[in-house]
Amino acid sequence: MSLRSARYALRVGLLLVCAVHASCGAPPDYTAEELEAAKAELRDHVRLRTFEAGLLFGEDWVARAPDDAELRALYARQLAGWRLSREIHEQADAILADDPDEPWGHYVRALAYLSEIEYEPAIEPGRRAWEALRRPEVAAAHLESIRNRGAEHLSEVLSTLDPATRLSPEILLMQAEIQSQAQYELNDPTWADSSLATYSELRERWPDHVDGYLGAAEDLFRANRAEEAISLIEQAVALAPGSVDVRQWHWWILFLSNVLPADERRTAVEASIAAFRDSAPESVRGLYALADMYRDLGDEERAKEFEAQVIERAPLSRHATLIYGREYSTERSKLNELYREEGRDSPEYRAQLEVVRDAVYRYLERPLYTDRYKESAYMGLYSALGDMDPVPVEELAEAVRGLARYDRMNPHITYGTALLNMVDSTPYALEAAEIARSRGLQAAVDRAQLTRNSSRTEGEWEQSLRYYLSIVYDAMGWAYFKGGRIEDGRHALERALELTEANRETRYHLGQVYEHFAAEAEAREDDGAETEWFDRAEDSYIAGLGSTRMGENPSQAAIEALYERRNGSRAGIEEYLATLDERDQIRRRDRILESRVEAAGTYEPFHLPRLDGSLVDSADLEGKIAVVHFWGTWCGPCIVEMPEYQKFDVRYRDDPDVRVVSISNDTSREVVEEYLTRNNFDFEVLMDDGYVQRAGIPAWPTTWFLDRDGYVQFVKRGNTAKLDEEFTWRVEAIREEARRP
Incomplete structure (x- = not known):
């Protein structure tokens, strides 16, 4: 036995x-x-x-x-x-x-x-x-x-602990880790010194606790201070010669730094390995660590020997699962290298796609530790299948289904790119829509929730939430459209656009939907509706040309095809394309000027404090064209347009005829000040005292444009991608109106 x-x-x-x-x-x-x-x-x-x-x-x-x-x-x-x-x-x-x-x-x-x-x-x-x-x-x-x-919040919680708990080794270790985290979050390298000081206190108070030595050695090694790290890690080895954690860092510091001449490093590492094996019970985790180290030493044969022992002893273990995954990870790395060196269309890259696919299938057939380890496998499988030509339809659909079952961290891929690929490459459009509806929306919320605690303001978190949700709604809308549920598709796509205007895929998809409605109008010989829908499609494509996202822009080919469809040929298309920006500006400006309030009225007066405490009376705006902008750091759409708002504010800062003020609905003046400082904004901010409720502000952001007599001539609700330009049109329209006799 x-x-x-x-x-x-x-x-x-x-x-x-x-x-x-x-x-x-x-x-x-x-x-x-x-x-x-x-x-x-x-x-x-x-x-x-x-x-x-x-x-x-x-x-x-x-x-x-x-x-x-x-x-x-x-x-x-x-x-x-x-x-x-x-x-x-x-x-x-x-x-x-x-x-x-x-x-x-x-x-x-x-x-x-x-x-x-x-x-x-x-x-x-x-x-x-x-x-x-x-x-x-x-x-x-x-x-x-x-x-x-975030480190700042963690530090606040840490400060609430009683003194005895704070001086325990467990909490001193956490304090050091929080301080180490802070240097990256706050972009302040001085926190690294605080972390090392806390590790020093841990060693002083608890000299037999290995983390005081190990943690400091890790931080010093990462900071290229290996000479200091080696002394600490060797003290940790003396305390705990049988610890895998301690020994691994000892091996890495010996081998990957310059504390020893190059020709002495392997000998030193192997001596440490021998001492470890003498002092620790043989375990799956220890064998896995040895395999890793021998692979770092370039000894693939020894590495595989130890990996074979892991699999023989514990084939269902977490460490065996990590070993199983090494094959497909290696093949994916080769694929990425071929992409960089040979390109996506090379025979070598195409052949490697099949190698990756087969390696993933072998991995998924293994007895894995938990289903969590299927997440990255299905991601690799989907990526490989999606690049094949032709795409294996059923395999791709099953890979996307696998992603939806197991992926937790990448909703923008699983419920965005992958579902769109499923819609365009397989006959399962309505299934893709259902996946987006039943799983994708909640996955987007869950993923955004992970960023909530690290977001500096509620607005930044809401911006993240809108980003993820817009991607899911875009995929859902396109899937409904391609599956024949046209109105459902339109509503989902328009919802995606409400959430994030900069998603160019949504602009393209909506353009396609509008062209569909134009074709229906053409079939029933409704020339007015046909023209209107074609115009909306054109507007959508033009807006898509200026939207963010890297890579090929689908709106470029779509707008050229639309021109040919409407004109019967490509004659004159170069001249047309050259005027797109101008046409876009003209249409947007016309729509904005048409939005002027029909029966302009006055507004609720205010008397509000600036950030420095001095008061601003709305009576000070009389005789000027005034822009009153309502926002908050908690408001995602507000945060998106703030760089443009800063540009607009600077444009009119020295104009004696124009006054631009903003009213923040934040409850904390400190939050607003920190946000402005961090982003190098210096526009005028008034703090709300309940005024926005008295004024009946229904949405965020909201902006009033007032004439010299205090009448509201334009109201803009929601954010604006080209705020500086479009706000300027409103101001100048009011100024021009005032000049007329």
Whole structure:
């Protein structure tokens, strides 16, 4: 019998003994003191990051004391060192099955999500655990769960902890990691010094805690300070010679830096490897680390030997799944290299597409650790199939279905590009529309939610949400249209355009819908409707020519085809294309001037403070053409147009006849000041005191254009892509009207 089989049989036997004892009321085979000693030993494994030995020790003790929630939580912490999310969830299930309110169970649930780097689902169990169980390790999990909210928010939460908790090794480590995170988020390298100082405090207060040495060594190595890093990592090795985490960093620093002459590096690494294997129990995680290191050393044969051992010992493990994925990842890398060197149309690139496809299929047939690992595989499969010529229809459709089942992080691809490809290349347009409707919209909200905590203002977050939603609505609308549900397609596409005007695919798709309506009008000989729909299609294509997104613009070919359709030939098309910008300006200007308020009225007077506290009375606007702009940093459409608004404000800043003011609906003056400073904006801002409610502002942004007598001549609701130009037309129209006798 193998050692692994013997250990498994022993664990099963222990579980059966425990079950018999429980039913008969027999006493456990350990004392209370022994149980507490076991918990202390598990904490030592966390302190030293010796999760391999800790996992084996914890397995045996959980079998002996399965009802002790704290013991299971300490065992789960060993599993978290391996990022074994499935097994951690099983421990949480076992704890919470006995008591749904057990805080250790919620702590373990948070650990399970954090091991998958899923911060949002970890927030609620992390919070519940911390509210009920004021332990440093629980506080650390709570802080880790809100990491996406940004370093500044994390620092605020950190400051609320009691002094004893703040000085615990778990929280000092979190503080150092938060400070390290801040240097990148805030673009301030001085935070790196703060992080190193906190690691130093951790070592001083807790000299036997390996993270004080390991964390600092990692940061120093990344900062190209390997000479300082090597001393710290060697102290960590002395503390924890059997830790995979410590040894891996030791190997990398020895091999990838200049602390040793090049001809001595491999010898030093192999000596460290030998010492590691002597001091640590052989484990799947350790074997996987050895495979990685030998591959870095250029020894592919040894790397594959260790990988084969991983698969033989644990074919269903997370580490085996990572090894299975290496083949298709390698083939995808070759594909990308061929694309750069040979181009998309080369025979070599085309042949490699099939190699990638076959490698992904082999991977998906494997026994994978969890379905999460199918996400990137289906993304690679979709990309390869979509580039084939001809596209394998059924395979592509199934790849998109797989993406919709498993992808969580890329709604702009899965429910945007991929669905559009499914619509254009397969007969499953209406299925694509249903995928967008039933899954895509929620996926867009979920993805935007991940950016909410890192967004500096609500407006920036809303901008992100609108971006993702517009992509899904665009794919849904195009799918409905191509599937024959024309009106549903039109409404979804127009919704996409309301969310984000700059999506050029939406402009093209809407142009196609409008051409369809023009063809219907032509069939029933309704010349007026035909012309109107053709004009709308032309406007949509012209707007699409100026929209963002890289690559080939579909509106270019569409507008040329439309010209030929309306004129019967391409004669004169070059002259026509040369006038597109002018035609676009004329049409937009005509529509704007036609939008002038028919019965101009006055507005509710105001008396509002600037950011510096000085007051502005609306009476100060009398005798001038005034522009009053209502906005807020929480408003996504407002944020989008702010650079254009700054240009417009500068245009009229020195004009004695014109006054431009903005009224912010934010509740915090500090938020507005920080936003203006960060973006180098200096337009005049008045702070709302309830005025927008009194004035009945119905939408954001809203802008009033007042004549010299205080009458509102134009009202613009919603954001404007070409604000500077179109606001200027309104101001100059009012000025021109005033000059007339």
